[in-house]
Amino acid sequence: MHDRDLLPLLLITLIAAPVLGRLAAWRLGRWVDAVPGQARKHMPSLPLTSHNADGSANPTTAARRFDSAVRSAQARAVPLVLARAQNGQVCGLQAHELATQLAVPVEVTTALLADWRSRLPCRLRVTRNGLLLHDFSVQALQSAVRQAWHAWPQRLLLFVIAMLANLGALWWVVVGLLVGIQALREVSQAEGTQNQLGVALMGIVEFAGVYLAAQVGAWLVALTVHTGGPKLAPQPPLDSLVPAEGPAGDKQRRRQDRMAKKQQSSEESDGSSSMSSWMPTSFDVDGEGCLVVLLIIAVAILIALVAGSLAVVGIWLFGLWRAVKRLGEPDRDMAPLYWLQRGERASKWERWLPTNDLALRLVRALRRLLLGRPGDDHLAPRLMARAKRQHGRLSALEIAMDAGLDLPEAIDVGARLLALHGGDMAVTTAGDIDFALPIEAWQHAADLPAECALEYLGRADQRLRQPKALAVNVPGLALDHLGGAMRLAGGPWMTLVVLAAAIATESPDLPVRGLDASLSALFCLLAPGTLVLAAVTDRAVRQGALVGILRDIRHFTIHSLRRQLDQAGNHINAAELAGTAAFSLSKLKTSWSAKDLQREIEAMLLDLGLEPDDHGGGVKWSVVGLRQRLAALAALRAGEVSTAATTDDEVVFDTGEGSLALAGGR
Secondary structure: OOHHHHHHHHHHHHHHHHHHHHHHHHHHHHHOOOOOOOHHHHOOEOOOOOOOOOOOOOHHHHHHHHHHHHHHHHHHHHHHHHOOOEOOEEEEEOHHHHHHHHOOOHHHHHHHHHHHHHHOOOEEEEEOOOOEEEEEEHHHHHHHHHHHHHHHHHHHHHHHHHHHHHHHHOHHHHHHHHHHHHHHHHHHHOOOHHHHHHHHHHHHHHHHHHHHHHHHHHHHHHHHHOOOOOOEOOOOOOHHHOOOOOHHHHHHHHHHHHHHHHHHHHHHHHHHHHHHHHHHHHOOOOHHHHHHHHHHHHHHHHHHHHHHHHHHHHHHHHHHHHHHHOOOOOOOOOOHHHHHHHOOOOOHHHHHOOOHHHHHHHHHHHHHHHOOOOEOOOHHHHHHHHHHHOOOEEEHHHHHHHHOOOHHHHHHHHHHHHHHHOOEEEEOOOOOEEEEOOHHHHOOOOOOOOOOOOOOOOOHHHHHHOOOOEOOOOOOOOHHHHHHHHHHHHHHHHHHHHHHHHHHOOOOOOOOOOOOHHHHHHHHOOHHHHHHHHHHHHHHHHHHHHHHHHHHHHHHHHHHHHHHHHOOOOEEEHHHHHHHHHHHOOOOOOOOOHHHHHHHHHHHHHHOOOEEOOOOOOOEEEOHHHHHHHHHHHHHHHOOOOOOOOOOOOEEEEOOHHHHHOOOOO
């Protein structure tokens, strides 16, 4: 194949790569949607299984095996469940019965049904003994099969992108290595010191050009794939960002920093002046001797560059080992909030050098984000801490208010805790479910706050002192990883640009020395894979930040609701809350108005069972009914009222037949 024959392919790839990246980012934005009023499906909930469910010492390995068991159970369960359908519906499906039919642990079928509930229209009924009865339509179950088939191409696409990104990560290093080796070979073959020096200097310039092209490519890729959204920052955004000192302390610290910088610059200038006075007498040699010295220095630089490139290849292989061992990755069920609180940053290798670990880390973080509702391995300890303070009692309403969940999800969490630890449940006169957990489940619980902290807005009294930028809240990713993704894509894409320009201008020498055109084009075709990964990562971290803001709005609503209850207020004004939240978010470039945030606030109030006040103009919501429900809950626990004893395992909660027509979690 002639060089000119490659030009159309290179140009098509050059144009298609950014387009594919933007399309992939758009698709991810549709999948992980950050829409005010629908954040309930992004609220962290109880993990589907324990990390050591299979006895494995590696929590991540245990989670992978459990996920595989759930997928296998789904493939066998759907035909079995559809066989018992009547009138287009499957009614009364429960985890224990399904586990017996499939001969799998009940944890597997519990996770399977929880996954179906999050994605499919479902009528959920809870019995007094804690059984969860599920009603699904046949059409919904058939759509679950189609979604499972569609998931395979998505996983395959992520795998292919990871492979291309891994190779593309090393591409510019390979080019630089070949440039250095070729330059050393030509130096050894050149005649005369002056010619050898010229070849060596040209090799250094070309190596620097390759590195500079990779950095420029990263900058261009960032401009190409950036899809807007809030500004991102590396620092954790919680209480550590609130100034611990007053204005005087800040001024003193800034003054000390300026003095230290001035002292350092003066020392450097003194050292350079002493060096300049020493050099003329030490290097007083003739012209030929100077050329020899410069040649030795240039060759030493080339050897150092080649050795450094080989070291990067070693780091790449080390990253492969890290990726296989899954080192440095957070637990699968770590909630975004706790990832922010850890405040981890990427290693120095991941910030500036292409590593295999970086590419696979990006893919795994994206896969975690695509799983849907995140797990929260801190939720159960927090709930047990509340149960300990309440002598083993825990209501679905309290779970919903502590975790920002809707009532059906909160009831699901309570029923799963009941199934795990044993206990009983009762129903108040207002219809709320109260779980009674045995003492062994909560007596050793640590003292933890029941309310969940906020990801971005800080405590209610610190909202207006938050920074103008947001940290990355996708577990496993930091802002440095995003910059690394841009550099990872910049090398192959920029090399593709230079190669296409060289062929188009019929340059006699290709810019990539040591490679023919066909092999160069083969490597440069890695550009679409790495650019798609960079674009999707950029969109993912920004969507994650937007979703985190909506989670904060829900918790802020609950915080305000508790304050109204404590102050004996009868109403909560959704419009005023939305205005306060919009003002605190005005510097974050979210493009949300107060009306948008009001939809999320009202959604949270609806999820807790509140209703608008008839005389409130649509913005005031009555808290009188909530106060009565809490009073009924207190009366039940005090023994002032009791539920009638029944011999049947009656249904104590029902989402209603209308829930079968509702849209699923996604």
